[in-house]
Amino acid sequence: MINGLTVKVCGITRWADAELALELGADYIGMICYAKSPRAVTLEQARDLCNRIPAGKRVFVDVATGTDELENFADLGFDAFQLHFDLDLSLATVAAWSGIVGPEALWLAPRLPVEEDFPQPILEFADTVVLDAHSKAVYGGSGQTGDWGRFADLSTLYQHKRWVLAGGLSPENVAEAVRQSGATMIDVNSGVESSPGVKDPARLRALFAALGQLAQ
Numbered sequence: 001m002i003n004g005l006t007v008k009v010c011g012i013t014r015w016a017d018a019e020l021a022l023e024l025g026a027d028y029i030g031m032i033c034y035a036k037s038p039r040a041v042t043l044e045q046a047r048d049l050c051n052r053i054p055a056g057k058r059v060f061v062d063v064a065t066g067t068d069e070l071e072n073f074a075d076l077g078f079d080a081f082q083l084h085f086d087l088d089l090s091l092a093t094v095a096a097w098s099g100i101v102g103p104e105a106l107w108l109a110p111r112l113p114v115e116e117d118f119p120q121p122i123l124e125f126a127d128t129v130v131l132d133a134h135s136k137a138v139y140g141g142s143g144q145t146g147d148w149g150r151f152a153d154l155s156t157l158y159q160h161k162r163w164v165l166a167g168g169l170s171p172e173n174v175a176e177a178v179r180q181s182g183a184t185m186i187d188v189n190s191g192v193e194s195s196p197g198v199k200d201p202a203r204l205r206a207l208f209a210a211l212g213q214l215a216q
């Protein structure tokens with residue numbers, strides 16, 4: 001935690017990037033197991049990274065994971081499960097995820113178009129919500145910034161949940177994003193990359209330097 005802010009660095013595919021992020025103060029490391037992502041890790045890479053990243057910090061990231069598949073991944077040693085999904089996914093599936101990993105380990109990331117209401121019923125099943133920028137093209141890692149005002153409103157309305165701000169965060173905009181959104185937890189991915197799945201050490205350092213300068 002840096003200046004009261006919990007930080008997840010996502011899209012990690014290499015131990016060297018995870019090691020630097022952890023050294024700089026990352027609280028969580030996200031590994032994307034969604035095969036269509038340009039940052040996808042294989043099962044072997046995920047296993048290897050899970051063995052090296054300290055317990056409590058390993059986040060599985062995927063899209064609309066099947067329940068059998070989720071049970072298998074839960075055995076790999078992940079500590080949290082960030083699941084992206086479209087709004088037409090059944091609540092029964094969300095409930096099943098929660099039953100498998102537990103609400104405390106389930107991070108729900110609904111793909112939320114700007115014109116849609118937040119799907120409030122999902123809150124029954126998870127303690128953490130990731131509010132990512134909406135993209136029709138991808139489920140995450142778009143590099144687009146979201147609606148920081150909407151984040152502020154939702155996280156105030158449902159303050160019994162932990163809210164994670166995601167979408168296009170970078171060393172250049174993170175201070176303003178935190179100021180406008182009131183976020184206490186952020187998720188950073190393409191804003192600190194040199195190419196998809198490869199972190200840029202200078203940008204990672206710049207991000208944490210910017211966070212270090214946030215007023216508490």
Ligand SMILES: O=C(O)c1ccccc1NCC(=O)[C@H](O)[C@H](O)COP(=O)(O)O
Nearest residue numbers: 010037139140141142143167168189190
């Ligand atoms: O990053 C991906 O390729 C991805 C693909 C499918 C589901 C989730 C994905 N990323 C999830 C993340 O946690 C990202 O950090 C989040 O979307 C923010 O990404 P960015 O806008 O690049 O900071």
